[in-house]
Amino acid sequence: MSKPVMLAVDRIRCDGRGLCAELLPELIRLDDWGYPIVKPGPVPDRLLPLTERAVEDCPVLAIALRRGEAMR
Amino acid sequence: MTRLLGAPDVATPLPRAGHGLIDQIEKAGLLGRGGAAFPSATKWRAVAERSRGDAVVVVNGAEGEPQSHKDRLLMISRPHLVLDGAFLASRVLRARRVVLYVGERHDAARQAMLRALGQRTEPERATVTLAAAPARYVAGAETAAVHLITEGIATPTNVPPYPFERGVGGAPTLVQNVETLAHIANVARGIYDGTTLLTLAGGVARRGVVEVPIGTTVGGAVSASGGLRERPRAVLVGGYFGAWVEPEVAWRMPLDHRTRLGCGVIGIHPASRCPVCDVAAIMRFLAAESSAQCGPCFFGLQALAGACTRISEGGDHPTDMQRLQRWTVEVRGRGACRHPDGAVMFLSSALQVFAAEFANHGSHHNMSQIA
Numbered sequence: 001m002s003k004p005v006m007l008a009v010d011r012i013r014c015d016g017r018g019l020c021a022e023l024l025p026e027l028i029r030l031d032d033w034g035y036p037i038v039k040p041g042p043v044p045d046r047l048l049p050l051t052e053r054a055v056e057d058c059p060v061l062a063i064a065l066r067r068g069e070a071m072r
Numbered sequence: 073m074t075r076l077l078g079a080p081d082v083a084t085p086l087p088r089a090g091h092g093l094i095d096q097i098e099k100a101g102l103l104g105r106g107g108a109a110f111p112s113a114t115k116w117r118a119v120a121e122r123s124r125g126d127a128v129v130v131v132n133g134a135e136g137e138p139q140s141h142k143d144r145l146l147m148i149s150r151p152h153l154v155l156d157g158a159f160l161a162s163r164v165l166r167a168r169r170v171v172l173y174v175g176e177r178h179d180a181a182r183q184a185m186l187r188a189l190g191q192r193t194e195p196e197r198a199t200v201t202l203a204a205a206p207a208r209y210v211a212g213a214e215t216a217a218v219h220l221i222t223e224g225i226a227t228p229t230n231v232p233p234y235p236f237e238r239g240v241g242g243a244p245t246l247v248q249n250v251e252t253l254a255h256i257a258n259v260a261r262g263i264y265d266g267t268t269l270l271t272l273a274g275g276v277a278r279r280g281v282v283e284v285p286i287g288t289t290v291g292g293a294v295s296a297s298g299g300l301r302e303r304p305r306a307v308l309v310g311g312y313f314g315a316w317v318e319p320e321v322a323w324r325m326p327l328d329h330r331t332r333l334g335c336g337v338i339g340i341h342p343a344s345r346c347p348v349c350d351v352a353a354i355m356r357f358l359a360a361e362s363s364a365q366c367g368p369c370f371f372g373l374q375a376l377a378g379a380c381t382r383i384s385e386g387g388d389h390p391t392d393m394q395r396l397q398r399w400t401v402e403v404r405g406r407g408a409c410r411h412p413d414g415a416v417m418f419l420s421s422a423l424q425v426f427a428a429e430f431a432n433h434g435s436h437h438n439m440s441q442i443a
Contacts, residue, residue: 011366011408012230031402033371 003068004042007051014062023054036063075267076254079284081150083191087260089160093384094120100259105247105268106132106212107313108410110424112256114314115246118236121163122244127167130221130240130247131158133181133272134205134212135173137311138357139337140253142269142281143250147174147181151188157253159196160260161246169199173217173247176204209312210360214247214410216363228409268327268336275302275342284327290338291323302342306425310334312354313414315421316341332417348433351422352380358415368406372399375417381435393430396423 001011008029016034026047043051044066055063074080090236098113134141147154148173158170172189174182182202189200190358203221205211211226218239220226239245248256251269258264266286270293273279279297284293290307294300307322308314314334317325327333341347359373376399379392407413423430 009406010230011406014367016367027435031368031372032375032399033367035367035371035406037402037406 005048005051006066006068007038007039007055008066009036010062010064012059015060017059019057019059020054020063023057024050027051028054038071070071073096073413075258075263075283076146076153076251077096077149077281078134079150079153081152081188083152083188083193084156086156086159086163086194089164089260091120091164093160093164093256093260096259097256100255100266101329102252102255102259102264103329104249105251105255105336107137107311109329109333112181112248112252115236115248116161116165119246122236123166123283125166125168127165128169128243128245129158129161129165129170130217130235130245131172131174131253132212132214132217132247132248133172133178133185133250133334134217135175135178136205136207136209136211136212137313137335137337139273139311139339140271140335142271142336144175144178144181146251146254146269147178148184151184152191152238153254154185155192155251155255156232156257156260157248157250157255158200159192159194160257161253162196162199164246165246167199167246168243169201170196170239171221172200172202173205174202175207175211177207194384204213208363209358210363210409210411213411215409217247218245227365228411230408245404268333270327270337270338271338272297272340274308274340275300275304276340277301287326287328289323290317290325290327292337293327294340300340302340302344304340305343305345305347306341308341308418309356311337311339312358312418313410315417317421318425324425327419333339346384346421346429347422347426348380348429349384351419351426352377352384354420355380358411358418360413363409364414366407368403369412369415372403372406372412375399376403376416376419383430386434392413427440 021028021030052068093114096135102112103109139300206226213228215229216226237244282297304319355377359377362369364370400420403412
């Protein structure tokens with residue numbers, strides 16, 4: 001069985017453009033300063049295509065998908 | 073029980089040490105004394121597995137916690153013991169380099185360490201260099217130490233990679249607090265007896281560093297330092313990344329691995345001081361000490377400090393109280409390092425223990441205006 005896929009935000013790289021929350025409101029919302037809050041737990045299979053899209057479209061490449069252990 | 077502070081500091085020959093020392097450290101149950109309480113044996117093993125004779129040992133004496141003095145006192149009074157631990161680490165981990173990372177303002181500690189180093193005859197002496205830790209709160213964080221030594225910037229970096237994977241100059245690196253290294257030197261000689269250094273601050277009769285057996289209660293530690301000066305309203309266990317505890321709970325609380333002992337600062341908050349004003353001041357400090365790399369920490373801590381300050385200056389702010397509750401949950405876990413986590417844990421415990429003072433602060437404010 002493959003390991004669960006986790007969404008990881010590089011907190012240093014992220015500068016709060018907010019695109020991810022628009023593309024993937026199911027998993028990402030923004031805090032009061034525009035930085036992403038990721039729903040805890042693995043990415044559900046049905047959301048994988050949208051999640052990959054959000055990863056690719058982040059203007060500063062601050063999001064990644066990881067199999068297994070999540071980054072902070 | 074004064075195994076660290078009571079004994080004379082002399083350069084004695086290092087005991088023979090190999091991999092077995094890591095097992096001894098594990099058996100002693102030694103946890104890091106820099107604040108994170110991470111099992112030292114696990115850290116040593118992780119570096120040992122990766123070292124090809126290129127590992128680096130960072131002797132962490134940054135001591136950026138404002139109330140803490142124990143690391144400085146140890147470097148001043150037992151520099152040889154700290155060097156013993158560092159050299160043993162260097163041998164067991166097959167390191168090529170030892171870096172003394174000492175707070176830039178800790179002049180006496182740095183001089184004591186250098187004087188002791190000059191008296192050493194082991195080959196490791198030639199591998200030692202000195203790096204000054206900037207007087208910033210985050211400079212003592214492991215990745216910040218590695219970043220400063222490698223690139224001259226004392227800001228934390230993302231993990232992974234952890235220092236044991238890629239540390240100073242990309243080499244597997246052990247970053248270990250000076251007190252931990254001193255205990256390890258005693259473990260290697262078979263004379264470790266499970267003590268810990270604490271710094272007592274605030275309303276105690278005698279502020280400063282004490283050495284007590286692990287498991288001593290807060291009440292016991294305060295008695296060991298001469299008792300209370302004033303009636304306590306609360307106890308801050310573990311410094312600014314620690315937690316506020318009601319005095320009657322704290323008094324019976326054993327200081328061990330189950331307590332968030334952090335860097336070992338026990339702050340007695342006297343009943344004569346306003347906790348809300350003090351919490352707001354500490355939150356402003358922690359916000360200013362953010363390394364401003366991660367949005368949730370930089371903006372979040374500023375907002376939290378701002379809300380605390382509005383309450384402390386203007387009295388009740390129901391919306392600010394709600395925001396504080398929400399933000400302390402939201403900010404947690406969203407930085408590259410643990411700075412935001414420590415700050416919000418500090419604040420959430422303050423909101424619990426000082427709930428009444430936060431809710432009724434207006435009257436205190438008006439009183440102090442009149443006075």
